[in-house]
Amino acid sequence: MSGSALAFLQPEGWAPPQGYANGVAAEGRQIYVAGQVGWNAQCRFDSGDFAVQVEQALRNVVDVLKAGGAGPEHIVRLNWYITDKSDYQARRSEIGAAYRRVIGRHFPAMTLLVVAGLLEPEAKVEIEATAVVPRG
Secondary structure (H helix, E strand, O other), rough: OOOOOEHHHEEOOOOEEEEEOOOEEEEOOOOOOOOOOOOOOOOOOOHHHHHHHHHHHHHHHHHHHOOOOHHHHEEEEEEEEEEOOOHHHHHHHHHHHHHHHHOOOOEEEEEEEEOOOOOOOOOOOEEEEEEOOOOO
């Protein structure tokens, strides 16, 4: 990992994943971002639209990272919790565009889970993150 705090892990012989990494090794100060839903800074949902909530949740993740002196490039893991698999699949191109607008072309280890519901009844997505900032 010399020269970089992150190393993306790809087992030999495995087909490369698209849109995420199989694993990430990192050295540095760790930041853990609690699950962020797609509401604004006043804890209100501006939209019930799934893709809009995804973009806002990602912005919320980035805002928390900034508060800790980190940016999207430091993310090593994202866990997504969604309430509607078919909505996610139907909106993948919009979600991908929102992801690139907010996070960029940085694709850490990711997991997507479909859940029966989230604590906030209006929430359609919740995203948590782990980031590692290089020391020095």
